[in-house]
Amino acid sequence: MRRADSVFARLFGVFLLAILLAHALAFIWFNQYGHPRPPPPPPNMEHREHMRPPPPSFGGPLIPLAFQLLTLIVAAWFAARLLCRPIQQLSDAAERLSNDLDSPPLPETGPRETRQAAYAFNLMQQRIRQQMQQRGRMLAAVSHDLRTPLARLKLRIEQISDPHLCTRMGQDLDEMIRMLDATLSYLHEQRNSEALQWLDLQALVESMAEDAQDRGADVTVSGNCLPFHAQPMAVRSCVSNLLENALRYAGHAEIELHDNRQHVEIWLRDHGQGIAPEQREAVFEAFFRIEGSRNRSSGGVGLGLTIAREAARRQGGDITLETTPGSGLTAILRLPR
Structure with a gap:
């Protein structure tokens, strides 16, 4: 009884039924039309109607083969859906969990293996939530x-x-x-977990630039961007850390917005001293600071870029560093649409 309540048992039953049905159709067809013609009747019985019905004009061996193929295709489609549905539900639940730890638990329904996987997933979510609390x-x-x-x-x-x-x-x-x-x-x-919301990135960046200008900073904004789904507080954290980093070490910042069908990009450019290519990945490590920046006048403890990159990657994006033409550093924040 326990083995009957499993994905294997259901798939086996569907395919077994499909094979039996396909062979039954073929047997019926050949039994009706597949026998060889009887020998010609004697002359005195040529007008009697004891002959088998002739095969249909549209028939032939292709008909049972077509029935078999169609039956197997339909059975395979239902079997594939039966197999993929719990896997897809588990994948969707894992994606929701990556964005929000307080997402609803996975329903513990279906075959035995599916219920066991859902129970283990819900238990894992509960333990993660408890550890974070x-x-x-x-x-x-x-x-x-x-x-x-x-x-x-x-x-x-x-x-x-x-x-x-x-x-x-x-x-x-x-x-x-x-x-x-x-x-x-x-x-x-x-x-911190945050749900995806519609975000007007252009308005957010322009507002942050105006706040910096009110404090006397040299910040300019160019380009356009349409609203898209994102985590507003995480995006604000990314842009804020990149902007403060540029103002701290270069004294100015140029922000450019680039929008396309796949990604939204924020280019934050300065013309300061820049960062050597061999150190551009190391600066994203926690508490890493370039030797020349270890002074009280520049400030910073080496966590700004770390926070910004992790906030971007939680949304499926990333931050890369490039050399500004001439001199300086260009930080590129790329977020998926």
Whole structure:
């Protein structure tokens, strides 16, 4: 009984029924029309109608073969649908889970193997959700527990009589706080799930450029882009980190929008010092900073590009770095439509 409730048993039954039906049709056909003609009747019985009915004018051996072929095609189509339906449902559920951890569970229906796969998938989703919630609580605790002693240290540093030492220790403490904030932001971006929504990317980029211009930054925007499905907060995080990176190290930024049927691209160009080709992949690693940028005037802890690329890849896109003609760096954010 357990083996009967399986995908194998159902496929075997469908194909067995198809083969039996095809052979039954062929047997009936040949039994009716396939016997050889009887010998000519004697002269005294030539007018009697004891002869077999002649085969139909449209008949022949192609008819049973066509019946067999048609039956097998129909049976194979139903069998393929029966086999692919649970696999397609599992694939769709996995895609929904990659975009949203709170997506509805997979229905545990169908044959035994399908129910087992759905149960295992739902259990995996539940455990992932629990682990992410546990990590979120841990991050909140770490944030609270670290900020309290850092705040006390900052108050005690102000009581140091040596101004030069007080300034240097305050700078080191501020850098520690920035690293803590950046690390918590990075971990929050990793655990944050966001549903796809219609996004007016052109309006978003122009708004961010206007905000930067209000702060005195040199930012220009060109090109056009139609709305498309994306994760708004993740896209904002990508553009914000790339824009801040360009303004921090070059002092200006040129944003270009490129739109086509497959992808939407944001080219963020500057004319600064740029990055050597052998370091363009390394800068996407967490906490990696080029030696020339390890100073307090430029700031940064080496997580901006890491956050931006991971946010882009969660949506099926990516970020690449190229050399700006002349000098500088061009960051290309590519998102699928």
